Amino acid sequence: MKDAAKLFAYFFAVVIGGALLAPPLFWTAPHFSAFFAKFDFESFFHRALLICALAFLWPLLRSLRLRSFRDLQLDENRHALRDVVAGILLATVPLFVATIALIGTRIFLLKNAVPWNALGAVLAAAIVVP
Structure with missing residues (x-):
């Protein structure tokens, strides 16, 4: 699979994962604190997207064969x-x-x-x- 396809799959997984994670977050958050009751679903959806983006970042980096920072082949910035x-x-x-x-x-x-x-x-x- 090409790297562009892997990146597209990552974006797709983040959006689908966020869409699946947001409703349970929205439904359960007010039970933990009344503070969360004033926020709309969109706020929870954005937070779910961030959670999924972080969760799926590790598999993306592994599939791109980036196991360490050196795999990026960056040179030291002299300035x-x-x-x-x-x-x-x-x-x-x-x-x-x-x-x-x-x-x-x-x-x-x-x-x-x-x-x-x-x-x-x-x-x-x-x-x-x-």
Whole structure:
């Protein structure tokens, strides 16, 4: 089987597996916590897709004969530090410019007090439901 066909089979397995896994997740999650009852089926479907993508990644890599990182035949990046710094700058500079513009034009306003006690619940929701 060619590598492209293996990749297509992986995508197919992820979608079908996610479609089969999402309903049981959707039905059983509210029994564990009432917190999950407010999320719609689509959120659980996305989470099921992520679970299946991770679960089927190992068989895909084995079928492509990628047993270790060396099998990718990548060379060492001689400019790794430069590339990391450039990537960080390319990500943060537009973010800071947009932040300054949105706060400066009063489209967004900063809160006076940050609700630190809600941080745990927000972090748990970010991990559990997309």
